Amino acid sequence: xxxxxxxxxxxxxxxxxxxxxxxxxxxxxxxxxxxxxxxxxxxxxxxxxxxxxxxxxxxxxxxxxxxxxxxxxxxxxxxxxxxxxxxxxxxxxxxxxxxxxxxxxxxxxxxxxxxxxxxxxxxxxxxxxxxxxxxxxxxxxxxxxxxxxxxxxxxxxxxxxxxxxxxxxxxxxxxxxxxxxxxxxxxxxxxxxxxxxxxxxxxxxxxxxxxxxxxxxxxxxxxxxxxxxxxxxxxxxxxxxxxxxxxxxxxxxxxx
Amino acid sequence: xxxxxxxxxxxxxxxxxxxxxxxxxxxxxxxxxxxxxxxxxxxxxxxxxxxxxxxxxxxxxxxxxxxxxxxxxxxxxxxxxxxxxxxxxxxxxxxxxxxxxxxxxxxxxxxxxxxxxxxxxxxxxxxxxxxxxxxxxxxxxxxxxxxxxxxxxxxxxxxxxxxxxxxxxxxxxxxxxxxxxxxxxxxxxxxxxxxxxxxxxxx
Numbered sequence: 001x002x003x004x005x006x007x008x009x010x011x012x013x014x015x016x017x018x019x020x021x022x023x024x025x026x027x028x029x030x031x032x033x034x035x036x037x038x039x040x041x042x043x044x045x046x047x048x049x050x051x052x053x054x055x056x057x058x059x060x061x062x063x064x065x066x067x068x069x070x071x072x073x074x075x076x077x078x079x080x081x082x083x084x085x086x087x088x089x090x091x092x093x094x095x096x097x098x099x100x101x102x103x104x105x106x107x108x109x110x111x112x113x114x115x116x117x118x119x120x121x122x123x124x125x126x127x128x129x130x131x132x133x134x135x136x137x138x139x140x141x142x143x144x145x146x147x148x149x150x151x152x153x154x155x156x157x158x159x160x161x162x163x164x165x166x167x168x169x170x171x172x173x174x175x176x177x178x179x180x181x182x183x184x185x186x187x188x189x190x191x192x193x194x195x196x197x198x199x200x201x202x203x204x205x206x207x208x209x210x211x212x213x214x215x216x217x218x219x220x221x222x223x224x225x226x227x228x229x230x231x232x233x234x235x236x237x238x239x240x241x242x243x244x245x246x247x248x249x250x251x252x253x254x255x256x
Numbered sequence: 257x258x259x260x261x262x263x264x265x266x267x268x269x270x271x272x273x274x275x276x277x278x279x280x281x282x283x284x285x286x287x288x289x290x291x292x293x294x295x296x297x298x299x300x301x302x303x304x305x306x307x308x309x310x311x312x313x314x315x316x317x318x319x320x321x322x323x324x325x326x327x328x329x330x331x332x333x334x335x336x337x338x339x340x341x342x343x344x345x346x347x348x349x350x351x352x353x354x355x356x357x358x359x360x361x362x363x364x365x366x367x368x369x370x371x372x373x374x375x376x377x378x379x380x381x382x383x384x385x386x387x388x389x390x391x392x393x394x395x396x397x398x399x400x401x402x403x404x405x406x407x408x409x410x411x412x413x414x415x416x417x418x419x420x421x422x423x424x425x426x427x428x429x430x431x432x433x434x435x436x437x438x439x440x441x442x443x444x445x446x447x448x449x450x451x452x453x454x455x456x457x458x459x
Contacts, residue, residue: 063283087288088304089295106427108304110289111391115400124392209404218291228418232427239353242428244443 003098004140005076005162006149007169009190010198013069013156015040015054022151023051026136046072048125051133052148057197070198071148071157074121074133075178076100081206084214085116091128097188098162099135116225118182118204135159135186162186182206259441263362263434271325272435278318279417283410286313290407312389319382326375332362333371336377338453340365362452369421377409377416384409 024031029049034042041056075101083100086092091106092113116243125131136146138157144150149159158165162184169176169190177195178185178211181204196204205211264272284306287294302308326333342358343365344365349356362373384402387394394402426432430444445453 087290087292087295089292108298108308110308112302112403113290115391115396115403120396207400208402213404213407214291217407217411218293221407221414224411224415226420228415232418234420235350235422236426239351241426242349242447244430244441244447 003078003162003184004135004160004186005098005165006073006146006187007158007160007165007190008071008187009156009158009169010068011069011190012154013054013071014154015056015067015069016153017054018151018153019052019071019148019157020050021133022050022147023136025135026139026147027051035162046121046123046132048123048131051131055199067194068197070191070200072187073120073148074100074135074186074205075182076133076135077118077181077204078183078186079206080182081116081118081210082113083124084206085112085210086110087103087112093209095135095137095141097135097137097140098134098215099137099140100186101137102130102132104129104131116207116210118201153237162188178204215222259443260439261453262438262446263440263443263445266438267323267436268328269435271328274321275318275325278314279413281310281314282318283414285314286410288299290410294305312385313321315382315385318430319378319385322375322378326371329363333368336365342389344369347349357450359450360452361455362449364449365422367391370416373412373416380405380409381413420442 029051030048032043034044037044039056041054041058043050044055046053052071052073055070057066057070059066059068078094078098080092080094083092083094087110088101088106088108091108092100092102097103104127107129109124111124112244113122113130114124119248122132123128136144136148138148145159149157149200165177165188166179168186174190177189177191177200178187185204188250189198189200191198191200239247266351269329273380284297284300288296288298288304288307289311298304298307301310324377339361343360346356346358348366349358375414384406387402388399388406391399391403424435429449433444434440442453445456
């Protein structure tokens with residue numbers, strides 16, 4: 001199946017937050033009480049009950065205010081740090097559409113995915129199980145658009161074949177974020193400023209320590225373990241053990 | 257028994273086997289967290305939650321017993337002399353069948369180095385294990401670094417364990433007896449630890 005993706009054109013977003021509400025409704029997520037922090041951004045971050053969020057960038061420019069909005073969510077990486085680091089078989093996985101989904105029944109509550117994600121996305125609910133955007137995998141398997149996309153009134157959010165979305169955006173002369181990072185992100189952004197302004201890493205990558213653990217230490221460790229056994233066996237049959245010569249023992253007492 | 261001399265007392269032996277048992281419990285219960293290739297090892301404990309529980313608490317036992325065992329022999333373990341340098345230069349005579357006389361104390365240079373490696377690795381495993389006990393308790397950077405170090409020293413420990421088990425069993429017949437019931441044959445002591453043997457016999 002062709003890989004699917006979200007195309008998020010932040011320049012069209014009006015911060016109506018229909019996406020936040022539609023996601024909560026479809027995924028049956030509770031409303032949460034928040035406090036006024038002196039910003040229109042609300043809630044301030046992704047939570048176990050909030051799979052996508054409109055992040056407000058409010059820049060004070062003297063008499064003027066610059067307002068930027070970005071829909072934050074799981075980026076559905078092809079080379080996903082969370083999937084890489086998750087020890088539980090089938091707890092985090094790629095769907096056939098290329099989205100990163102999860103099975104809470106298989107989650108072992110280790111929180112490793114929180115440490116493997118370059119975008120600070122996975123959250124844990126009150127049962128200590130992973131939650132995050134799963135691209136409404138139940139909807140897309142049935143040919144429907146994810147709830148947030150369905151609800152978006154400005155076509156900021158689009159969902160479809162990844163290649164097609166990319167070529168359309170390029171034909172319209174738009175610069176994309178995430179086309180090739182981490183094997184290609186499943187969420188592509190059209191941004192109005194540098195990625196850093198939107199709290200996005202310029203060159204997202206799997207954390208170096210996680211890469212070193214999984215791609216260097218693990219294979220070398222398996223090799224080292226079996227190699228050591230091999231060397232010991234080879235030593236035994238070539239040089240041989242350091243035997244004690246019994247004949248040189250002190251005279252034994254009878255019956256011993 | 258005239259043929260035997262005392263090598264390890266009951267406290268040493270109990271501590272050593274507590275370290276050994278907790279080590280293998282840690283390996284079997286930790287493999288499932290190390291990589292998803294080994295996830296099925298959790299079945300040995302009845303499931304991931306039970307495996308993680310066993311891993312955490314056998315880690316506490318392992319660290320405590322490792323520290324106690326090391327402290328009981330810290331003086332002998334951490335002092336190296338000219339004969340130890342000779343032992344290291346000749347790799348303990350392990351590369352040839354020829355008998356080589358390298359006088360050694362209670363522990364040879366290789367055993368001392370392994371003892372020092374084991375306590376450093378145990379302390380690092382303990383410290384990083386404490387940090388990842390609750391993977392959200394500390395900063396993400398520290399947690400990620402600890403996960404990596406924990407995995408790295410796990411693999412080093414596995415290699416060290418293979419070498420240790422080989423040399424203490426079939427590689428050097430008669431060695432295991434010292435750790436099983438505390439005594440080794442005099443002939444063993446003359447061969448492997450002549451300086452220690454002379455000292456013990458003199459006393």
